[in-house]
Amino acid sequence: MTNELRGRKIAILAADGVERVELDQPRGALYGAGAQTELLSLHPGEIEARQFDINPAGTLPVDRLISDASADDYDALLLPGGTVNPDQLRRNADAVSLVKAFADAGKPIAAICHGPWTLVEADVVRGRRLTSWPSIRTDLRNAGAEVVDEEVVTDGQFTTSRSPADLPAFCAAIIHQFSQAKQATA
Template sequence: MAHELRGQKVAILAADGVERVELEQPRGALHGAGANTEVLSIHTGEIQARQADLNPAGTFPVDRLVSDASPDDYDALLLPGGTMNPDQLRVDKDAIGFIKDFVNAGKPVATICHGPWTLAEADVVRGRRLTSWPSIRTDLRNAGAEVVDEEVVTYGQFTSSRSPADLPAFCAAIVEQFAQAGSPSSGV
């Protein structure tokens, strides 16, 4: 494998309404490269997934409450989308605090579709170049981000993508980003 993530632990922060493919496919790519993942959420049990925001698409078990997690426990963070998911996360003080601490630690963060809403709420996008689902681009601009319409954007510690249609490029980019961040020369 070109990019080895063996020994890395990735937090996936999600809530009810997460877009199933935006959690499942990146997690599969990370596992395929050797990473371990944990789903963090704002409640215990399971989170409800959606397909195209509207249709129920099963559940994902929650591994840990975000309120009980520390960025020190993880090498990277994945923020999947779905409209309801980030809308719930962005009003949860523990989720926003976790994201702020993660970004301030300089660790890699990957987000897709509506996922960057939580980054805007955490006030960590100012001066950063990102892409997202079209309907939240104004929110990102208002939070100080440089927003572009590209399949995948890697800028510093952030990798972002627009939609499920971009998942193949997004999955490849996050494996590469996380592998580089986890290399001994990177300091992570």
């Protein structure tokens, strides 16, 4: 275990339909670097995970409701994908407000696959260089982002990746990005 993120608290924003590997692998990398994570969601209890958007992949315990969370409580934000997960989040005012609060505070935000959909809804991608799953790139462009097809892209406070195939590069990039950010919690 390394300690680049020792003392850091990372929010993971996810809902039912989250792509399991896009939550588990980054969370494992964050733990391995010494971070503490909290899974924030729309309802208490557990959320249902998926594999390839279709196949059930178990459940994940929710640590805290989005409506009870504040960006001030965390050092960074992780937005895993799956199609259903970010589609639910972008329709929830509390989730969109929380993402906007992270962006407005200049805190690091990492999003993979369909995860950037919530960034679009929060209106924080204008002028940013991002990547994503191919089917939401038009949405990103229409929201003012410069969209590229690369394994991992870091632009200021944002780190994005395209798909589960990019997870090794994404995990390394978010550990680096999160470790460079000013620590907000103690």
